[in-house]
Amino acid sequence: xxxxxxxxxxxxxxxxxxxxxxxxxxxxxxxxxxxxxxxxxxxxxxxxxxxxxxxxxxxxxxxxxxxxxxxxxxxxxxxxxxxxxxxxxxxxxxxxxxxxxxxxxxxxxxxxxxxxxxxxxxxxxxxxxxxxxxxxxxxxxxxxxxxxxxxxxxxxxxx
Ligand code: PNS
Numbered sequence: 778x779x780x781x782x783x784x785x786x787x788x789x790x791x792x793x794x795x796x797x798x799x800x801x802x803x804x805x806x807x808x809x810x811x812x813x814x815x816x817x818x819x820x821x822x823x824x825x826x827x828x829x830x831x832x833x834x835x836x837x838x839x840x841x842x843x844x845x846x847x848x849x850x851x852x853x854x855x856x857x858x859x860x861x862x863x864x865x866x867x868x869x870x871x872x873x874x875x876x877x878x879x880x881x882x883x884x885x886x887x888x889x890x891x892x893x894x895x896x897x898x899x900x901x902x903x904x905x906x907x908x909x910x911x912x913x914x915x916x917x918x919x920x921x922x923x924x925x926x927x928x929x930x931x932x933x934x935x936x
Pocket of ligand 1 (some may be wrong): 849
């Protein structure tokens with residue numbers, strides 16, 4: 778059973794994340810989308826809300842499950858018996874951070890690969906931060922997020 782972890786903040790999940798999930802789920806037998814608890818960063822959505830929005834959005838994909846983790850990603854990946862950590866790469870601006878994260882994680886547990894999937898062209902500029910910013914000021918974001926997220930953003934911002 779080849780398991781991979783797709784970790785992130787997912788505050789909230791976007792169509793860009795969904796694209797990576799769909800592609801990674803075809804490479805591995807099982808994919809766990811893992812929402813990080815980050816006490817230093819208060820999000821728009823609670824971790825539970827994010828999990829629910831992801832669950833709703835990946836329902837059609839059979840081999841994907843959604844979970845949360847606290848502490849170090851590499852410990853979580855190791856404890857889960859994962860073969861790989863999957864990360865999406867959009868532009869070169871992502872690279873430095875992703876490279877550092879990969880180096881550090883592979884120092885700690887060299888048997889766990891980090892696998893980068895390059896974002897599809899149509900999602901290369903998309904981020905949760907940008908989506909939230911547009912939704913906050915009442916712009917529809919239906920083209921950029923799964924329906925459950927567009928709805929949840931509308932509710933959050935009261936538009
Ligand atoms: O969606 P994001 O915010 O880019 O995801 C970043 C995330 C959650 C994957 C990263 O911050 C992380 O792994 N956090 C857990 C703590 C950890 O392992 N930190 C060391 C990374 S080298």
